[in-house]
Amino acid sequence: RIQLVESGGGSVQPGGSLRLSCVASGFTFSTYCMSWFRQPPGKERGGVATSDRAGGTGYADSVKGRFTISRDNTKNILYLQMTGLKPEDSAMYYCAASRTGWYCPGGYSRAAYNYWGRGTQVTVSS
Numbered sequence: 001r002i003q004l005v006e007s008g009g010g011s012v013q014p015g016g017s018l019r020l021s022c023v024a025s026g027f028t029f030s031t032y033c034m035s036w037f038r039q040p041p042g043k044e045r046g047g048v049a050t051s052d053r054a055g056g057t058g059y060a061d062s063v064k065g066r067f068t069i070s071r072d073n074t075k076n077i078l079y080l081q082m083t084g085l086k087p088e089d090s091a092m093y094y095c096a097a098s099r100t101g102w103y104c105p106g107g108y109s110r111a112a113y114n115y116w117g118r119g120t121q122v123t124v125s126s
Contacts, residue, residue, distance in 0.1 A: 002026035002115050004095050009120030016085050016124070022078040022095030022117055029097075030073040033104035035113070036080045038091035038122075045094070047108025049080060054102045063089075085124045092119040 008020040020036070033052045039045040049069035050058040057069050066084040071077065078095050096113040098105055105112035 004097060004115055004117035006093060006095055006117045006120040009093060009122045011123040011125070012085055013126050014086055014124055017081070017083045018085065018122060020080040020082065020093055020095075020120060020122075022080075024076045024078065024095075024097065027097065027099075027115070029071075029076040031099070032114075033098040033100060034069075034071055034078045035096050035098070035104060035108070036069060036078070037094045037096055037108065037110070038089075039094070039119075040088075040091040043091075045110060048093070050104040050108070051078065052102060052104045056103070058104065060108070082122070085122075087124050090122060090124045092121050094119045 003025045004022055006022045035050040036048040037045050038048050048060050051069045051071045068081040070079045095117045097115040098113045
């Protein structure tokens with residue numbers, strides 16, 4: 001059974017840090033593009049960061065320099081280290097897996113992702 005299970009969300013003050021984890025099972029994790037998306041209340045789900053099979057990473061402009069995506073292919077875990085958190089980072093965070101070749105789909109196209117987790121909530125407020 002294919003599963004993506006996120007954890008690590010919570011409530012933090014502006015400037016704080018969190019590390020999200022996504023444990024994958026039921027598919028060959030190392031051969032997939034893995035990404036983080038987020039969805040603020042009342043808004044569309046958008047891409048945050050990507051980690052491709054070739055070892056490359058990508059970030060949305062809004063999180064560059066503050067967030068770091070990484071993966072452990074031996075444990076089938078995807079991470080998102082978030083620092084310098086801002087209120088506008090508040091959202092439900094989802095991990096997603098795409099089997100499209102060596103590189104992640106361009107433009108964070110949600111349709112290109114095959115599997116999704118249920119999300120973990122991040123709230124940034126004072």
